[in-house]
Amino acid sequence: MAETIKTKVLIIGAGTGGYVAGIRCGQLGLDAILVDGGDxxxxxxxxxxxxxxxxxIHAASKFETVSKAAAGGTLGITASKPAxxxxxxxxxxxxxxxxxxAGVAGLLKKAKVKVINGWATFSDAKTCTVKTADGDITISAEHVILATGxxxxxxxxxxxxxxxxxxxEALSLDKVPGKLVVVGGGYIGLELGIAFRKLGAEVAIVEMADRLLPLYDKALTDPVAKWLEKHGVELHLGxxxxxxxxxxxxxxxKDGAALKLKADKVLVTVGRRPRTKGWGLENMGVAMAGPFVKIDDRCATSMRNVWAVGDLTGEPMLAHKGSAQGEIVAEIIAGHDKRFDPVTIAAVCFTEPEIVSAGLTPLDVEGRDDVITAVFPLMAIGRALALEAGDDGGFVRVLASKTDHRLLGVQAVGQHVSELSNSFAQMLEMGAVLEDVAGTIHVHPTMGEAFHEASLRALGHAIHI
Structure with a gap:
């Protein structure tokens, strides 16, 4: 006979949305069970x-650095040919x-969250049966948080x-493929394709769109395209x-010709879809928004006391969105008045060079005459030059309202710019104006000075250009 458990909160999925929800529930004194379906x-x-x-990606960059040292030297450093x-x-x-x-397990244990390893299948909105190695467990809950990813x-x-x-599978290969073909020119395909090129693989990328990373404007993606060209990555666009x-x-x-590309491995990265099959979503009576579970600004579904967070709820499908939603839902269940209404959810592509985007982009404000746009090149930043990050066309760009100078968006492309993403998001979330950024004394020498200088340039008085 199956064991039966009742709980205040049942969380399905142990990803960033689910485990953060569990930890926050524990902190707030809520009895919570977290079901890990195998990931x-x-x-x-x-x-x-x-x-x-x-x-x-980090290991690949280190290998590339040693390879440069072996191929004639770099920065006065020479080395033998690496392997x-x-x-x-x-x-x-x-x-x-x-x-x-182990760290996540320790945090959940500290928060007194019960973790059950097994696959959950719902029979109704508040009841599921979990198949575990030790037998079936039936769980009924007052609140259910769906975080299936x-x-x-x-x-x-x-x-x-x-x-x-x-x-x-690409992240668990035991040897570098001689020839790798990547199908899909989005951020996942480019991140891994670039890493394997640095490791010595011959790489080709096949993308249906006419250019790479089609969700970003051309100015941001051009430095990445130039890196690919310089390093012999074969591009098949359109x-x-x-x-x-x-x-x-x-x-x-693109012109209709048929080609055959030799490949030891074909890496398919044409996107991700919400995990909605195989766990009884159809028995829960929740409304859908296309392939995603429909939620409101409280992450509530159409079924009372059933909540959904993370990739299951739509774009952007980013880990930090899921964890923020998970935290908010736990607080709502505990009686707090909360809403998920961020000004921005910054996104990073860990390509070569990196791309960051937060808030509105030039594509979003195209045709408007009430927006100031200013760009500051990394080649004018001392820290960038000292890190060999100033000669790949990188820049920081700000968009702001002409009337009140309110920041609307910030983007960057260049080596190490991912570390600027939190500063971009923070300024947008706080409703900063250009004068706020310009009036903040930025530490020298750092990459963040480019944000400062871009804001000064938007005000008409950049110092170093």
């Missing part, structure tokens, strides 16, 4: 996404993941398996991928 504590981001990909043992690199990455898994999109003619891989047979990927180019 591991931390979900996609910690186990097979954000964290491991950035570890591999990469990707199995050891992957083992190092896995160690980071294990350490963070997302999964890679599989193409019908490029099913995952064998040499056709998703980002998950092209469609087809079947993969006998080590060759069939594609149709």
């Amino acid at each position: 591991g504590l931390g979900g996609t981001c910690l186990n097979v996404g954000c964290i491991p990909s950035k570890a591999i 990469i043992d990707l199995a050891q690199t992957t083992a190092w990455k896995d160690g980071i993941v294990r350490k963070l898994n 997302s999964e890679p999109v599989e193409l019908p003619f490029l099913k995952f398996g064998g040499d056709v891989i998703s980002s998950t 092209a469609r991928a087809g079947s993969f047979e006998k080590g060759q990927l069939n594609i149709t180019t």
Whole structure:
């Protein structure tokens, strides 16, 4: 007979949205159960996404630096020709993941959150049965938080398996593929494609759109395109991928020509979709918004006391959005008056160079004459030059209202600019005006000085240009 448990809060999914919701519930004295469906504590981001990909990207950049030193020297540094043992690199990455898994487990234990490992299936909006290694457990709850996350999109003619891989498998390879074809020119495909190019793979990218990273404006993506060209990455834009047979990927180019691209591995990164299948969502009676669960500004679904957070609820599908929503939902359940209404959710592409975008972009304000736009190049920032980050076309750009100088958006492209993203988001969230940024004494020498100078330039008096 199945064990039956009752709880105040039942959380389905242990990713950034779910485990943060659990910890906050515990802090607020709410009895909470967290069901981990198999991805591991931390979900996609910690186990097979954000964290491991950035570890591999970091290792790839180190390998590239040593390779430069071996190919004639860099900064006066010379070295012997390097070699990469990707199995050891992957083992190092896995160690980071294990350490963070243990950290999340410790935090949940401290918050007195009961974690159940198993797959949950709902019979109604407040009741599910979890299949565990020790048998079935039926759980009924007063509140349910859905945090099931997302999964890679599989193409019908490029099913995952064998040499056709998703980002998950790409992060666990034990050797660098000689030839890697990436299908999809979004941020996931470019991040991993660039990393493997640095590690020595020959890389080709197939993208249906006419340019890479189509959600960003051309000024932001041009430095990335230049890096790819300089480093011999083969680009097929406006092209469609087809079947993969006998080590060759069939594609149709923009002008209709048929090509065969040799590939040891084909990495498919055409997007992610919310994980809505296989756990009884259809039995819960919640309204949908296309493929996503529909929520209001409290993250409430159409079913009373059923909440949803993270990738399940729509774009942007970013870990930090999910964790913020999870925290707010826990506080609402505890009786706090909260709303999820951020001014911005900043996004970062960890490409080469990196891209940051927060708030409105030139694409959003196209045709308006009430917006000031100012750009400051990183080549005029001393810290950027000292970090070899000043010669790739990088910049910081601000958009502000002409009438009151309120910041509307901030973007940047360049090496290390991901570390500026929180400053951008903070200023926008606080409703800062250009004078606020200009009046803040920025530390010298830092990359953040470019934000200061861009704001000064918008006011008409940049110092270093």
